[in-house]
Amino acid sequence: MARTGERETVWELKPHTAAKHQLLTGYLKAWFPILSRWNARIVFLDGFAGPGIYKGEEYGSPIKALDVLLKHTHRDAMANKEFVFLFNEAEQDRYEQLEIVVRDYVAKNQPWPSNVKVSVGSDSFENVAEGILGFLEQQKSNLAPTFAFVDPFGVKGLPMDLLRRLLSFDRCELFVYFDFNTVNRFANAGNIDDRLTELFGTDLFKQARGLTGAERKAFLHDLYQSQLVEVCGFSYVKSFEMVNSSGHTGYFLFYGTRNIKGLEVMKDVMWTVDPGSGEKFSDILAGQDVLFQAEVDTxxxxxxxxxxxxxxxxxxxxxxxxxxxxxxxxxxxxxxxxxxxxxxxxxxxxxxxxxxxxxxxxxxxxxxx
Ligand SMILES: C[S@@+](CC[C@H](N)C(=O)[O-])C[C@H]1O[C@@H](n2cnc3c(N)ncnc32)[C@H](O)[C@@H]1O
Missing domain, CATH: 1.10.10 (Arc Repressor Mutant, subunit A)
Known part of the structure; x- marks a missing residue:
């Protein structure tokens, strides 16, 4: 999906982005109370956080995630657990905007709950992840249960091996953007092979050569999925497809977990966003009644x-x-x-x-x- 906002500090919220936020917040709503029941501290890491706001003043993923917790009906029951929100945005102008949005949000929500810690940083996701890993190594400790939202523009800056190392701890989960459009276009072009090898953690994507249409799409999708299972060690991986306004697949969101309860929750949320098939959202159909009339055909x-x-x-x-x-x-x-x-x-x-x-x-x- 062409991400036209790339050169602007803030950009328009597209229907597929709203659907992505619905998946994220729907999941966190269930995930926060489940995980906090068994863990003293949980972490939400937004590695490609964006400017925090869209042109129409809709909040971006960092505030959407915070808002789930602050407005949660079970917030009191989670009050003795620590929630750490780490927001990272590499681009200076967007980072500055994000800081303002977060500061305003905190100011609007006083008294701020003492168990909710928010940190906003500006670096590349790779440096942030390496920093966390270095710290854990030094402390000889494990990462607290973490939900990592990895939502870049394009295919750069999210090597499979880094995801593996960062999320190797049992209760860490991943929600990651897979830029199918770019992968599909360049898989056999030869000019970004190094980048794609890093993304997939293998150069097997080159075997897409000669494949076309649905077969090629399934091959590239399945390869990324199986790498998340085999390299990152996720027991369950589930994807959700985003179709752009010209009817083509723009990207997939992949969710990875080692916990079957997590899979159950994410599938429920996916079926809420797509009541017809539970696995795709189309910008073409956005806002049309068909979405609400669809019945599950079992x-x-x-x-x-x-x-x-x-x-x-x-x-x-x-x-x-x-x-x-x-x-x-x-x-x-x-x-x-x-x-x-x-x-x-x-x-x-x-x-x-x-x-x-x-x-x-x-x-x-x-x-x-
Ligand atoms: C798709 S946007 C994020 C949208 C946001 N997650 C949301 O849903 O509201 C991707 C962001 O990643 C930032 N970015 C680009 N390269 C980065 C990198 N290497 N590390 C961290 N952030 C990066 C971009 O400036 C952009 O704001």
């Missing part, structure tokens, strides 16, 4: 499960894991929208179900042969 999931589990007796927990990890669907689609109609049609039965059409924990399900 027939493909019903067919997939009928085939995958044919003849087997499995627990509802096994099916939940399958839906979350191996299908585009969210957990909330499993029972009422999928198992219930399957039972009605006789595709599944249950030997231990108390009430037809309900599938509480421990329910066993037998799939027809």
């Amino acid at each position: 027939r493909p999931l019903q067919q997939d499960m009928a085939q995958h589990f044919r003849g087997q007796l499995v627990s509802v927990e096994t099916l939940a894991h399958y839906v979350l990890v191996d299908t585009p669907y969210a957990l909330k689609h499993l029972k009422k929208l999928t198992l219930k109609p399957m039972q009605k049609e006789g595709v599944i039965t249950s030997p231990n179900q108390k009430r037809t059409g309900t599938f509480p924990e421990g329910t066993l399900i037998k799939f027809a042969d």
Whole structure:
């Protein structure tokens, strides 16, 4: 997606950016209370923070993230945990703007909660990440559970190996911008191979040569995804596609975690942003009613499960894991929208179900042969 704001200090908020913010804030709303239950301190790192505000005065990702916590209905329950917000913006003019926006926001929200620390810095993401790693090395300590939002313009400055080192700790998660448009254009051009090798952590992207259309798109997408799994060690990676106003894929946002609960939450949020398929947003359709009328069609999931589990007796927990990890669907689609109609049609039965059409924990399900 052409990021036209590149040479301006602040720029217009595009519909796809608003969708990106919806994904981010929807996730953080659930993630803050979950993680703070088990950890004394959690970190939100916005590595490419931007100027903090858009031309229409909408807030950027740093304030959007802060606002989730400050307006959270469970804020009191999280008051004895420390939240650290690290905002970094490399470009001086945008950094200065970001500082003003953050200062104003803090002033508007007095008394400022003592458990919420905010730091605004100006350096390259690479230097910031190296700085954090150097500090941790010196302290012989691990990074606190961190949600790293890595949202650059383009393909520069986010080497796969740096993401691996920074986010190798168990409870660290990643939400990263993958500039498909640029990768697709230059994968076989030969003039930015070093940069793309750094981005992917491999030069296998060159194998896109000769591939076209959907096959090429799937290849490049899947390569980045598998690198996040294999190099960074994320157990679960889920992407969300952004389609630009000319109908082409601009970029993907990739979410990586080692926690299946995190995957469940992010998929729920993705389905809220895209009620039709849970995996894409289009600038063309933005604001049109079609987005709100879309109904989830679970027939493909019903067919997939009928085939995958044919003849087997499995627990509802096994099916939940399958839906979350191996299908585009969210957990909330499993029972009422999928198992219930399957039972009605006789595709599944249950030997231990108390009430037809309900599938509480421990329910066993037998799939027809
Ligand atoms: C897409 S914008 C960020 C938008 C912001 N995350 C939001 O959602 O509101 C990317 C920002 O990264 C900044 N930037 C560019 N290169 C950078 C680097 N190497 N390290 C950190 N920031 C950088 C740009 O100046 C720009 O403001």
